[in-house]
Amino acid sequence: MSPDPVRLAELMAEAIAANWFSNGGALHMQLEQALTRREAASDAASLTSSGTMALMLALGLGNLPLGSEVITTPLSFAATAQAIAWSGLRPVFADVDAEMLTLCPRAVQAAITPRTSAILPVHFLGVPCDVAAMAEIAKQHGLWLVYDAAHAFDVSFGGQPLGHYGDAAAFSLHATKILHTGEGGYVVTRRGQAQAFRRMRNFGLEAGKPVGMGLNGKLSELQAALGLTLLPDLASELQARAALRRSYDAALGGIPGLRLHATRAEASDSLGYYALRLAPDLRARLHVALAESRIIARDHFPILCGQGTPWPDASIVTAEGGPALAPSLGAQVLCLPMHGRVTASDVKRIAVVVRSVMQ
C-alpha cells in the first residue's frame, strides 16, 4: 500500500509538535491499540522494530535455555531461522506437509530431543499450520510455541485471527507486507503477558530499573505515523485483494496441469500471496515467460538449510526417516502479483501466459 503524503505529513507534524519520537508516543499507542482491536478479546498486539525482532522477542518471552533447540520449517524467509540463531538457540529443521507446505506435526515429533525447548512453525504463504496438532505436541512436551505469522496478516482459522494460536505470534510490518511501517512488526500475546513483553522490548526496564533481560525492540513515532496513514486504506486494499483472488481462481482454475495452492478448510484465504504449484522446470519457464510480459512473479523462497546456506550441515528431520519433501515442494511454488492495483486486464494477460506455458 502507498501512503497518502498529506495525511502522512499531518501525522508526522503531530510527532514533531509533541517533540516525541519514540518510547511509546501517542502515534505508537494509537497503532498498537488499532492492531490489538483486530485480535481476539483475550489477546494484545505489541509493536516492534521489525518482524525479525518480533520473532526474537516472542522467543525471549519463553525464557528458553541458551543453546537449546527450536524446531522450525525449512520453507520460510531467512528471518525465521536467523531469529532463532541470534537468540542463542539452535534451529532444527523438520519436514513439511505435502499439501499445505506447513510444518508436519509427525516430523516435529520425530525431531524432539531432550534439548528441544520450543517450536516455531510458519503460516507459510498465509496457510495456517495444523494449529491443533502443534498445540497438542507443545503441551505434551512442555515446549514454548511461537508462530511466525508474517505471511498471515488478516488470516483467520476456525473464526479466530491467527495471532490467537500458540504462546505468541510474530507479524511483520515490513514494506513488502500488506500493512506496513517501512520497517516494523508486532507480536500478539495473551493479554496477561503483554506487560512482560513490552518490558522486554524496552531493555527490561520497569520504572527506569532493569528488572529483567531486554533489548531495544521499539518502533519509532515516525514509523507509527506511516502505519496510521495506511490504516484507513486497509479495508479497501483487503477487499481488492479478495476480489483479485477470485479473478485468478476463475481465470486459472480450469487450466490443465496447473495446481492452485489451496488453504485449509476453516481458514480464510491468504491475502498476502497467490501461489501456484508447478513442476520445477515448468515453474522456471513460467517465471521467464511472465517476466517477458513484464509481470513480476516470485519463487518464494530458497530453502533455509543445506549447502550454500548458514546451516550447510543441517538435515531435515522427516516423520519416517526417508528423504525430506521440503526441497522439492519448495521448488514448486510460484507467487503471482497480489495487491490492489492488479487490474482485470492484468489477470487476463497473466492467464494467457500461463496457458501458453502449460500447453
Ligand SMILES: *Cc1c(COP(=O)(O)O)cnc(C)c1O
Ligand atoms: C517478512 C518476514 C519476516 C520478518 O521480516 P522483517 O523484514 O524483519 O519484518 C519473518 N518471517 C517471514 C516468513 C517473513 O516473510
